[in-house]
Structure formats: structure tokens, C-alpha cells
Amino acid sequence: MCTSLRACGRWSAFDESGILAKQLTIAVDVMGGDGEVETVLLATRRVITGDPGVRALLCGDRTLIDPFLEAHPEFAAKVDVLHTDQQVLAHDLPAQAVRRARNSSMGLAIKAVKSGDAQVAVSAGNTGALMALSKVILRTMPGIERPALGALLPTKGSDSVMLDLGANVECDEDNLVQFALMGAAYARVVLGTDRPRVALLNIGEEDMKGNEAVKNAGNILRGAPLPLEFVGFTEGDRIFDGDLDVIVSGGFPGNVAIKTAEGMAKLISELLGDAFRTNMLSRIGYLFARSGLKRLRKHMDPNNHNGGVFLGLNGLVVKSHGGANEEGLATAIRVAVEMARKELSKLIAEDLKNFESDSIKPEELAEVG
Amino acid sequence: MCTSLRACGRWSAFDESGILAKQLTIAVDVMGGDGEVETVLLATRRVITGDPGVRALLCGDRTLIDPFLEAHPEFAAKVDVLHTDQQVLAHDLPAQAVRRARNSSMGLAIKAVKSGDAQVAVSAGNTGALMALSKVILRTMPGIERPALGALLPTKGSDSVMLDLGANVECDEDNLVQFALMGAAYARVVLGTDRPRVALLNIGEEDMKGNEAVKNAGNILRGAPLPLEFVGFTEGDRIFDGDLDVIVSGGFPGNVAIKTAEGMAKLISELLGDAFRTNMLSRIGYLFARSGLKRLRKHMDPNNHNGGVFLGLNGLVVKSHGGANEEGLATAIRVAVEMARKELSKLIAEDLKNFESDSIKPEELAEVG
Numbered sequence: 035m036c037t038s039l040r041a042c043g044r045w046s047a048f049d050e051s052g053i054l055a056k057q058l059t060i061a062v063d064v065m066g067g068d069g070e071v072e073t074v075l076l077a078t079r080r081v082i083t084g085d086p087g088v089r090a091l092l093c094g095d096r097t098l099i100d101p102f103l104e105a106h107p108e109f110a111a112k113v114d115v116l117h118t119d120q121q122v123l124a125h126d127l128p129a130q131a132v133r134r135a136r137n138s139s140m141g142l143a144i145k146a147v148k149s150g151d152a153q154v155a156v157s158a159g160n161t162g163a164l165m166a167l168s169k170v171i172l173r174t175m176p177g178i179e180r181p182a183l184g185a186l187l188p189t190k191g192s193d194s195v196m197l198d199l200g201a202n203v204e205c206d207e208d209n210l211v212q213f214a215l216m217g218a219a220y221a222r223v224v225l226g227t228d229r230p231r232v233a234l235l236n237i238g239e240e241d242m243k244g245n246e247a248v249k250n251a252g253n254i255l256r257g258a259p260l261p262l263e264f265v266g267f268t269e270g271d272r273i274f275d276g277d278l279d280v281i282v283s284g285g286f287p288g289n290v291a292i293k294t295a296e297g298m299a300k301l302i303s304e305l306l307g308d309a310f311r312t313n314m315l316s317r318i319g320y321l322f323a324r325s326g327l328k329r330l331r332k333h334m335d336p337n338n339h340n341g342g343v344f345l346g347l348n349g350l351v352v353k354s355h356g357g358a359n360e361e362g363l364a365t366a367i368r369v370a371v372e373m374a375r376k377e378l379s380k381l382i383a384e385d386l387k388n389f390e391s392d393s394i395k396p397e398e399l400a401e402v403g
Numbered sequence: 404m405c406t407s408l409r410a411c412g413r414w415s416a417f418d419e420s421g422i423l424a425k426q427l428t429i430a431v432d433v434m435g436g437d438g439e440v441e442t443v444l445l446a447t448r449r450v451i452t453g454d455p456g457v458r459a460l461l462c463g464d465r466t467l468i469d470p471f472l473e474a475h476p477e478f479a480a481k482v483d484v485l486h487t488d489q490q491v492l493a494h495d496l497p498a499q500a501v502r503r504a505r506n507s508s509m510g511l512a513i514k515a516v517k518s519g520d521a522q523v524a525v526s527a528g529n530t531g532a533l534m535a536l537s538k539v540i541l542r543t544m545p546g547i548e549r550p551a552l553g554a555l556l557p558t559k560g561s562d563s564v565m566l567d568l569g570a571n572v573e574c575d576e577d578n579l580v581q582f583a584l585m586g587a588a589y590a591r592v593v594l595g596t597d598r599p600r601v602a603l604l605n606i607g608e609e610d611m612k613g614n615e616a617v618k619n620a621g622n623i624l625r626g627a628p629l630p631l632e633f634v635g636f637t638e639g640d641r642i643f644d645g646d647l648d649v650i651v652s653g654g655f656p657g658n659v660a661i662k663t664a665e666g667m668a669k670l671i672s673e674l675l676g677d678a679f680r681t682n683m684l685s686r687i688g689y690l691f692a693r694s695g696l697k698r699l700r701k702h703m704d705p706n707n708h709n710g711g712v713f714l715g716l717n718g719l720v721v722k723s724h725g726g727a728n729e730e731g732l733a734t735a736i737r738v739a740v741e742m743a744r745k746e747l748s749k750l751i752a753e754d755l756k757n758f759e760s761d762s763i764k765p766e767e768l769a770e771v772g
Contacts, residue, residue, distance in 0.1 A: 237658040238569075297642050322687045
């Protein structure tokens with residue numbers, strides 16, 4: 035019989051509010067992403083070392099992991115290793131991954147969530163493969179056809195939720211409506227917004243603008259009794275205004291939007307550097323304004339906004355940017371820990387279930403439109 | 404018989420290089436856009452007053468235009484008015500515009516290009532209607548199914564051409580390939596690049612990423628002997644790197660990209676303002692760095708990058724942002740003057756024709772893929 039909570043390994047730490055928190059295990063795909071295995075291990079170590087309530091299940095090639103564990107015994111004490119020398123590559127097709135990569139480092143991490151050995155999986159690997167493997171292994175929640183990749187974006191106000199960021203290349207109106215529901219549930223859990231303001235990303239704000247999927251989704255969302263405030267269409271220039279809680283998009287334009295925003299931020303950051311190097315006066319100006327500018331840089335650094343969450347699955351999977359550095363990977367792993375601690379999947383499932391019993395099933399929404 | 408070139412009204416001014424330049428007439432839709440008629444008139448006046456080689460044909464309601472002309476006689480001497488009280492509204496559907504709005508201010512401006520009374524039309528009105536009316540009145544060039552909206556984007560290096568920015572909601576592979584050809588021709592004319600580097604906007608750089616239209620267009624462009632260097636797929640974060648001359652996209656993601664970039668630039672600009680207001684030191688810093696920052700602001704101001712050009716038509720049509728201010732409208736009108744002076748349409752048509760006779764017709768490209 036287990037008399038000590040800590041020894042039992044299930045309840046071990048106090049969270050920030052002083053409430054007894056569950057012991058969490060995060061499954062980390064150490065062979066995903068464009069970087070070195072060591073970068074993933076360093077990021078994992080950075081997050082779990084400071085958090086007594088978290089352990090890691092490292093999925094990947096033991097011959098690459100073991101030397102790191104030998105060099106970092108305090109980290110080794112908090113991890114287990116699931117060995118595999120198989121990995122999903124950047125150019126693998128989702129269908130190939132599903133057929134051949136269930137025992138890859140990515141597949142093992144997701145299977146650990148399915149079996150309950152871990153509460154969340156994190157990978158910086160191929161988005162399409164991660165989505166396909168997650169869907170096959172974890173299955174989607176009732177009423178959800180396809181999971182979507184969602185993340186928090188910085189805005190002028192508090193963060194906004196945006197989805198889908200690239201998990202689904204082609205989306206029809208039913209997918210978009212389901213994304214709206216999942217995004218709203220995510221916003222309720224993560225942003226604490228009771229009735230999130232949800233907009234559809236479009237190329238004009240008038241009702242007749244856009245492609246058929248977006249126009250039809252707009253009609254459905256306008257007509258249905260939903261636990262969200264549908265505010266209509268938004269164009270890309272309003273994404274960061276901070277007056278929207280959830281921005282819903284198909285995966286192609288959603289991915290284009292987030293990557294283009296990243297590119298623009300990078301451009302301005304470099305031009306700003308040039309502006310401060312213009313002459314001696316501007317160099318002096320930089321020295322004076324340094325503290326404010328550092329805060330701005332931190333606010334906009336993509337590494338501080340890393341970690342997309344697959345929404346709509348029976349289990350939590352977090353996707354890191356493939357090119358993230360140690361800091362970026364650590365941010366994604368922190369997102370994974372936070373979402374697991376908040377039991378995001380369970381709360382979204384309950385939210386969708388309440389909504390279904392209260393009013394209408396997501397899959398029936400199309401008939402309302 | 405016309406003995407004086409100036410009196411003849413066809414050859415009147417020397418351009419910057421000292422070569423005798425043609426007298427141009429620009430047709431301005433003074434009732435398009437979200438702003439006041441007076442803003443459009445002020446912007447037109449600002450551009451043509453300083454340019455002896457340009458006259459304007461103001462298309463719109465004479466009762467709104469005449470008081471302005473009475474107040475500005477020097478401007479009145481350089482313009483003619485085509486009266487109509489009809490206008491295209493922001494929520495008019497393209498098909499409605501084609502049926503009912505040929506005699507609107509927008510329709511008259513385009514018809515003036517068709518008849519040769521003007522060398523270019525400028526409008527800040529509804530993009531879909533402008534595209535549909537332009538296509539019906541001016542027709543597309545041989546081998547081009549649909550015109551595309553292209554514009555110059557600021558980058559780390561010299562400007563890049565991006566198209567389509569929202570004229571075509573759904574695009575197939577043939578449209579994308581034709582956009583690539585038109586974009587390359589535009590880059591040759593405007594950027595002076597002999598063999599432009601062209602990329603397709605996608606959600607991944609690997610060949611198998613993206614939707615069918617983008618993948619198929621990639622296969623066609625990779626296989627065909629073209630007067631451009633096809634560099635493959637690009638993600639949104641590379642748009643501003645300056646190593647691409649032409650970025651080709653369907654109208655939906657293209658519009659999302661450019662608007663999102665605008666939103667991100669606005670966000671950073673506001674956060675930067677906050678950063679300089681953080682404390683007394685940062686305020687002092689701003690004073691020192693002011694000149695460099697002003698240059699940055701000018702470089703990034705959307706009003707300095709206004710003016711998209713419809714490519715692939717037998718005639719020039721320039722689209723201004725609907726919400727542009729006087730400065731922004733003036734930029735779009737300057738773009739119109741520059742493109743008309745460079746005879747962009749004629750050069751693109753010649754470029755496409757040379758290409759056709761040299762190698763292969765654009766409409767046959769699909770068979771190469």
C-alpha cells in the first residue's frame with residue numbers, strides 16, 4: 035500500500051496556488067525537429083529540473099540519450115527512456131508515417147499518452163506526420179472530424195487563440211465550425227474567457243466575401259446557438275488588435291498568416307537594429323531606451339510563443355516549431371506541462387459535451403446554417 | 404495640323420532622364436474607397452500638380468467634384484470630368500458590378516483605358532468588382548485566364564513582387580503558373596531583374612507539402628523552360644528576406660499574408676511606442692534615435708506601399724487600399740503614373756509573347772508538368 039503520496043509517484047508537488055498537484059509525465063520526441071538531440075534534451079532538462087511535479091519519458095535512440103544522462107545524473111533521476119532508432123523525417127508523408135512510423139520516436143511519444151504512461155506528448159517533428167499519427171493513435175473527440183493545431187498569439191491586449199495553423203491543408207465549412215468550437219473551448223480554459231469572441235479569417239469583412247467554405251461556415255456560426263460570440267469575418271490586419279479571442283482559419287491560410295507575421299517581425303527587428311546604428315546619436319538613443327526595447331524583443335520573440343496544441347484529440351499533443359532553439363523548445367515543453375496540468379483535453383471534451391447536450395451536436399450544425 | 408507637341412497634348416514633358424515623355428492621362432475613380440471624395444481629389448491634385456506630363460480624368464459625381472475644381476483652378480486646368488452618380492459599393496458582388504455598374508465611376512475609369520482616353524485607371528473601390536469589371540471591359544492577355552493583383556513589398560533587400568493579393572479567391576495550378584509568368588514579367592519591368600527568382604507560397608518547403616494546386620504548379624514550373632528561375636516553395640517567414648524577386652500565391656492566402664504582415668507591423672509599431680514611453684530614460688533614447696526611427700517608420704508605412712497593379716489585362720488598372728488616406732492614395736496614383744509611363748501592360752504582353760514564341764505557350768504549360 036502506498037502511504038506516501040510522493041513515493042507513490044502520483045501526487046507529489048504543490049502548484050503555484052498551493053493546491054496539491056498531480057505528478058505529470060511528459061513524453062518527449064527527442065528525435066523530431068531540425069536540431070540536435072542534445073538541444074531537445076537540454077530544453078527538457080531546463081523545464082523539468084525546476085519543477086518537482088514533472089517527469090519526462092524520453093522517446094528516441096538510447097545511444098544518443100545515454101551519454102547526456104550520464105553527464106547529468108540529477109536529470110537522469112527524473113526521466114525514463116523509451117528506446118527506438120526510428121524517426122519521422124521532415125519529408126515523410128503523413129500516410130507513410132501512419133504506415134511505417136508508429137514505433138518511431140514520435141509514434142512512441144503519442145502511444146505513451148494513449149496508454150496513460152504520459153499526460154502529454156511534445157514533438158518538433160513534421161507537422162503532417164504528427165497530426166496523422168496523433169489522429170490514428172488517439173482518435174478525435176466525438177463530433178470532431180479533424181484535430182486542429184492551435185496556439186496563442188501576442189496582440190495589443192491579452193493573447194488570442196488562433197487555429198488551424200497548418201495541420202489541415204484543405205478545410206470545409208464543418209471543419210471550420212468545429213475549429214470555432216474547439217478554439218472557444220481552448221480560450222475558456224487557457225484565457226479564462228467565459229464567452230469568447232470568435233472570428234473567421236477571411237479576405238474581406240462583408241458577408242459575401244471569401245471562398246465557399248468560409249462563407250458557409252459564417253452562415254452556420256451566425257445562425258446557431260453557441261457558447262461563443264461569433265463576431266463575423268476578420269482580415270489579417272486585425273488579428274493582433276486584441277479584440278478577438280479566437281481566430282479560426284483553414285490550415286493553409288492559417289499557416290501562411292502565422293509564418294508571414296513571423297517574417298514581418300523579423301524584418302522590423304533587423305531594420306530597427308539598423309535604425310539604432312544610423313549614427314552616433316541613435317546609438318546613444320539605444321543605450322537609453324534599452325530596457326523598454328528588451329521587453330519588446332522578449333514579447334515578440336517567436337521562441338517565447340512556441341508550442342502549438344493539437345485540439346480535438348482524446349489526449350494532449352504539443353507541436354514545437356521544427357527550427358526552435360533550446361529556449362523555444364523549452365517554451366513548447368512548458369506549454370505542454372501547463373496544458374497537461376490544466377487537463378486541457380478533458381476540459382475541452384466536457385465543454386463540447388455540455389454544448390452538445392445543451393443545444394446541438396457539432397456534426398448537426400451544418401443543418402442549422 | 405498640330406505643330407506644337409505641347410498643344411497637341413500628346414508629347415509634352417521631359418522625364419527624369421531628359422527623354423521626351425508622352426503626355427499621360429490617368430482615369431481616377433473618385434467615388435471608390437471608404438473615404439471622402441475630397442481625399443481622392445486632394446491626392447490626385449498632389450500628384451499631378453508636380454508633374455507637367457500628367458492630366459487626370461476624374462470619374463464621378465460632378466456635383467461633388469465641381470466645388471473642389473472651383474476652389475483649385477490650377478488643378479481644374481489639368482483635369483476633365485466624366486460625370487456619373489453611380490458607384491460600386493463595398494458590398495456589391497462582382498457579378499452585380501458587371502451587370503449594373505459599367506457606368507459607375509469605376510466602370511467609366513476602366514472604359515477610358517479601353518478607349519485610349521486614359522493610359523491607366525486608379526480605384527480604391529471593391530477589389531472583386533474592380534477585377535470583374537476590368538476583365539469584362541479590358542479582357543485578359545492571350546494565354547492568361549485570370550488577371551492577378553500584384554504589388555511591391557518591402558524586404559531586407561530590394562522590393563519583391565507579390566501576387567495574387569486577393570483578386571482570385573480560388574486558384575488552380577494553371578492560374579498559379581500564369582501568375583508566375585506575369586509576376587516575372589512585372590519584376591523584369593519594375594525591378595529590372597533579368598531572370599527573376601520566383602517562389603510559390605506554401606506551408607512547407609518540401610516538394611510534397613501543400614494543397615494540390617500548389618504542388619501541381621510546382622511540378623509544372625520545375626519542368627518547364629521558363630524566363631525565370633523557379634526556386635521552389637517558400638513559407639511566409641521568408642517573404643521579407645529579400646532573396647526572392649517574385650512570390651506567387653492564390654488570392655486567398657496572398658491577401659491573408661499581406662494583411663497579416665500589415666497587422667504585425669502595426670502591432671510592433673505600437674509596442675515600440677510603448678517601449679519608448681517606458682520611463683524617462685527611454686523617452687530620452689527616442690529623442691536621440693529619432694532620425695533613424697523616422698526612416699524605419701517611412702519604410703514600413705503601408706501608405707508608402709499602396710497601389711496594387713492588375714496584371715494580365717489589355718490595359719492598366721491600379722488598385723488602392725480602400726482605407727488609404729490622402730498620402731496612401733497619392734502613392735497609388737504615383738504607381739499608376741509610373742506604370743503607365745513604363746507602358747507596363749505592353750511590356751508584359753511582349754514578354755509573354757516572346758516567351759510563347761521562344762518556347763511554349765502559357766496555356767500549354769500544364770502538359771509539360
